[in-house]
Amino acid sequence: MRTENQKAWFLVLPVLALVAFNALVPMMTVVNYSVQETFGNNQFFWQGLDWFEQILRSERFQAALGRQFLFTAIILAIEVPLGIIIALSMPRKGFWVPVCLVLMALPMLIPWNVVGAMWNIFALPRIGMLGYFLNEVVGIDYDMTQNPLAAWITVVVMDVWHWTSLVVLLCYAGLVSIPGAYYQAAKIDGASAWSVFRYIQLPKMKTVLTIAILLRFMDSFNIYTEPFVLTGGGPGNSTTLLSIDLVKIALGQFDLGPAAAMSLIYFAITLLVSWVFYVVMTKDDPR
Amino acid sequence: MAEIKLSHLKHSYFPAPQGPQDYALKEIDVTWRDGGAYALLGPSGCGKSTLLNIISGLLTPSEGKILFDGTDVTTEEPAARNIAQVFQFPVIYDTMTVRQNLAFPLKNRGVAEAKVAARVAEIAEMLDVTDMLDKRAAGLSPDNKQKISMGRGLVRDDVNVVMFDEPLTVIDPHLKWKLRSKLKELHQRVKATMIYVTHDQTEALTFADEVVVMQEGVVVQTGTPVDLFERPQHVFVGHFIGSPGMNVLPCEARGDRAIFEGHEVALEGPLAGQGGDTRLGIRPEYISLAASGVPATVTKVADVGRHFVVDAVVGQTHLKAITENTAPDTGASVHLNFRRDQTRIYRDGWIATEPRLEAAE
Numbered sequence: 001m002r003t004e005n006q007k008a009w010f011l012v013l014p015v016l017a018l019v020a021f022n023a024l025v026p027m028m029t030v031v032n033y034s035v036q037e038t039f040g041n042n043q044f045f046w047q048g049l050d051w052f053e054q055i056l057r058s059e060r061f062q063a064a065l066g067r068q069f070l071f072t073a074i075i076l077a078i079e080v081p082l083g084i085i086i087a088l089s090m091p092r093k094g095f096w097v098p099v100c101l102v103l104m105a106l107p108m109l110i111p112w113n114v115v116g117a118m119w120n121i122f123a124l125p126r127i128g129m130l131g132y133f134l135n136e137v138v139g140i141d142y143d144m145t146q147n148p149l150a151a152w153i154t155v156v157v158m159d160v161w162h163w164t165s166l167v168v169l170l171c172y173a174g175l176v177s178i179p180g181a182y183y184q185a186a187k188i189d190g191a192s193a194w195s196v197f198r199y200i201q202l203p204k205m206k207t208v209l210t211i212a213i214l215l216r217f218m219d220s221f222n223i224y225t226e227p228f229v230l231t232g233g234g235p236g237n238s239t240t241l242l243s244i245d246l247v248k249i250a251l252g253q254f255d256l257g258p259a260a261a262m263s264l265i266y267f268a269i270t271l272l273v274s275w276v277f278y279v280v281m282t283k284d285d286p287r
Numbered sequence: 288m289a290e291i292k293l294s295h296l297k298h299s300y301f302p303a304p305q306g307p308q309d310y311a312l313k314e315i316d317v318t319w320r321d322g323g324a325y326a327l328l329g330p331s332g333c334g335k336s337t338l339l340n341i342i343s344g345l346l347t348p349s350e351g352k353i354l355f356d357g358t359d360v361t362t363e364e365p366a367a368r369n370i371a372q373v374f375q376f377p378v379i380y381d382t383m384t385v386r387q388n389l390a391f392p393l394k395n396r397g398v399a400e401a402k403v404a405a406r407v408a409e410i411a412e413m414l415d416v417t418d419m420l421d422k423r424a425a426g427l428s429p430d431n432k433q434k435i436s437m438g439r440g441l442v443r444d445d446v447n448v449v450m451f452d453e454p455l456t457v458i459d460p461h462l463k464w465k466l467r468s469k470l471k472e473l474h475q476r477v478k479a480t481m482i483y484v485t486h487d488q489t490e491a492l493t494f495a496d497e498v499v500v501m502q503e504g505v506v507v508q509t510g511t512p513v514d515l516f517e518r519p520q521h522v523f524v525g526h527f528i529g530s531p532g533m534n535v536l537p538c539e540a541r542g543d544r545a546i547f548e549g550h551e552v553a554l555e556g557p558l559a560g561q562g563g564d565t566r567l568g569i570r571p572e573y574i575s576l577a578a579s580g581v582p583a584t585v586t587k588v589a590d591v592g593r594h595f596v597v598d599a600v601v602g603q604t605h606l607k608a609i610t611e612n613t614a615p616d617t618g619a620s621v622h623l624n625f626r627r628d629q630t631r632i633y634r635d636g637w638i639a640t641e642p643r644l645e646a647a648e
Binding site for chain 2: 179181182184185187188189190191192195199200203204284
């Protein structure tokens with residue numbers, strides 16, 4: 001008979017306590033807000049699921065959710081292939097390896113609000129280097145403060161600049177772990193460059209790529225600081241992503257009930273999509 | 288299938304080698320017959336893997352030529368050389384099934400579907416993997432993975448040579464033996480030239496018709512397993528092959544006699560040349576206990592199952608002898624007899640005596 005050693009649970013306990021205090025307990029207060037109405041003075045009135053229904057039906061929420069999915073889809077579609085391409089073209093050994101790695105890591109080391117501020121100044125039409133260059137030298141009418149398309153392009157380019165490195169570094173780690181014999185065997189088997197990518201590099205990168213895609217999905221889906229500093233959600237509501245809208249409702253309008261309900265819906269969507277991603281990407285793994 | 292000729296091959300990993308110490312391969316000049324089974328045997332770092340990679344085309348030699356059936360292939364790409372190589376660690380394509388793995392080298396070369404299917408079935412049958420053809424290769428055990436790697440090498444029926452680079456390193460000991468005999472069987476069936484690189488003498492001696500022993504980038508001896516055992520051309524071969532290895536003893540050489548620790552020992556034949564550092568070489572198997580001979584004191588006796596390994600000291604020199612059935616006690620005084628036709632002189636490492644033409648007494 002197999003006996004299970006249950007002592008391991010004691011080792012998990014501290015983490016469980018930590019998670020409870022920094023995630024579960026605060027979340028329960030959010031749950032509490034989401035089913036009640038408050039006018040301050042610590043007075044609460046039971047509201048049931050009204051806030052949830054109101055949020056889900058509101059055009060404002062649906063529009064923000066649509067923008068959010070569009071943004072995440074665009075940056076994943078750019079960052080994942082671009083990250084793989086950059087990782088594939090990075091040197092595997094020699095002097096340039098540390099140089100490339102440090103250059104790649106730099107954008108990720110910059111605080112998020114600084115990234116937003118940097119790109120704001122960079123892209124402003126009259127004073128920014130990029131804005132001035134596009135308007136005055138190239139002659140394109142580019143103004144992210146007026147034109148929604150320009151604002152979107154700027155937000156997307158900023159995110160690509162900030163986060164492609166994460167995909168690159170994770171894929172690179174996967175690539176360098178492939179033993180040389182695989183490439184030699186492929187050469188001898190007469191495999192084309194595409195076959196080498198398709199049957200050796202991609203399968204060996206799969207684990208890290210799964211992590212990269214999950215992280216990029218979650219981070220981009222919850223993105224707040226950078227677009228808030230860059231465009232403030234404008235012009236109009238054109239770059240108001242879910243989290244920006246949420247903060248407007250919670251702290252701008254002080255509608256704590258609807259904001260709490262929206263937080264929970266937001267959280268559920270993030271969790272659900274992450275789970276679907278994970279299941280789809282790991283369904284072929286042995287066992 | 289082809290005859291392989293390595294002509295004045297040298298290789299250095301340095302762009303501008305300064306002297307012999309910079310060469311991984313010093314000067315290799317060998318011819319391997321079509322359809323032969325060869326082993327490259329030597330310790331780690333002796334240059335055997337370098338040599339293998341040069342033959343497969345993964346490395347281009349600094350100097351010299353490689354000829355397949357007389358055609359110079361020195362600058363050809365691995366795919367163009369039509370060779371197969373099995374690596375130390377099994378290389379399989381994780382996302383493919385066993386069948387797709389085996390078919391891969393043929394598909395890449397545009398072989399017709401029907402022929403691919405026939406070859407895959409044939410190879411799978413040879414390797415006993417028919418029942419796992421539709422399984423994903425990633426889930427197989429290491430020995431089956433290594434079989435698939437071998438199968439990918441053997442599936443092309445026109446390969447010039449199949450090379451094995453220490454293919455049993457990651458295989459469990461009890462399966463090593465099975466795979467080794469499988470390999471031998473495969474060689475008899477496919478009749479391809481095979482080169483097997485290893486540092487394990489058992490693997491080399493069981494697999495190969497002819498063994499090439501390498502040390503520090505030099506081929507020290509090429510011969511059948513029996514040649515290597517019976518008449519090592521270099522003390523390194525004597526040491527490396529055999530367990531325990533050959534005794535290499537200090538001595539003074541005089542004609543067809545050697546003076547070892549003040550005792551006269553008869554040699555297999557007259558000594559050629561003069562000077563240098565001379566050593567007496569004799570395998571423990573050919574030293575026996577006798578009523579008279581070189582006096583020695585037994586220091587240790589080890590029962591290794593089939594026989595006893597006796598450590599003894601003569602004067603200041605330690606040596607080993609092998610006895611069957613009975614062994615002396617530790618501390619006993621014994622006399623040793625050196626079998627004459629197996630007692631040789633090595634000068635600066637290389638054999639320096641010639642055997643007498645008439646049979647030894």
